[in-house]
Amino acid sequence: MQELEHALRRSSAQGVIFGQTVANTVGVSGSDLECLDFLNLEGRVTAGRLAEVTGLTTGAITGVVDRLEKAGLVRRERDPADRRKVFIAIVPENLARIGRFYEHMHRGMVKLWESYSDAELKLLLEFATRGYETMLAATEELKSMVEAPKPKPAKKSKRS
Numbered sequence: 159m160q161e162l163e164h165a166l167r168r169s170s171a172q173g174v175i176f177g178q179t180v181a182n183t184v185g186v187s188g189s190d191l192e193c194l195d196f197l198n199l200e201g202r203v204t205a206g207r208l209a210e211v212t213g214l215t216t217g218a219i220t221g222v223v224d225r226l227e228k229a230g231l232v233r234r235e236r237d238p239a240d241r242r243k244v245f246i247a248i249v250p251e252n253l254a255r256i257g258r259f260y261e262h263m264h265r266g267m268v269k270l271w272e273s274y275s276d277a278e279l280k281l282l283l284e285f286a287t288r289g290y291e292t293m294l295a296a297t298e299e300l301k302s303m304v305e306a307p308k309p310k311p312a313k314k315s316k317r318s
Contacts, residue, residue, distance in 0.1 A: 166289075180259045186229050193222045194231055194248070194256075202235070202247040213297035231256075 174188065181191040196211050197203065203211075209219045223246050226232040230252045237243035271279060 176263070180256065183259065184229070184231075184256055186225060186231070190222050190225050191256075193219070194226055194253075197232060197246060197248050198253065202245045204243065204245055208246060211294075213294050213301070215301075 177191055178188040181188045184191065186194075193208065193212055193214070196208060200207065200211060205216055205219045205223060208214075208223075209216045212219070214222070223232060223234070227234065230249060232246050232248055235245045235247050237245060271282075274282065
């Protein structure tokens with residue numbers, strides 16, 4: 159179990175470092191780039207849906223979308239049926255300039271995945287899916303810990 163934990167931590171940490179390197183190159187923050195990836199996976203979504211899949215607050219998502227829009231990577235689109243509803247959509251031609259940084263890694267991962275049987279791939283898919291769900295729940299728990307009111311220190315009594 160410890161070896162698995164260490165391997166996953168190394169992989170996660172290296173993924174963060176890789177993503178941050180790409181983010182630095184593109185000129186956005188690492189977390190903004192991760193939100194962009196969620197948009198890439200989800201497609202055109204509302205800010206509320208993006209908050210749901212990332213575990214971030216809607217206020218945080220507004221800032222993310224503002225920064226990604228300023229960088230030309232996403233755009234806000236009004237729903238023609240309900241003008242109050244706004245979707246966040248990727249700007250495909252600008253996303254392509256980021257995609258090239260992932261091509262080498264993607265080829266390597268496909269080669270790795272091809273070395274597994276269908277049954278092994280199914281297990282890996284289940285593990286990755288349940289791992290994401292676990293991390294999303296942990297993010298919610300962390301938010302509640304951070305947002306919880308802090309106890310006020312007891313007042314010292316004055317001695318006369």
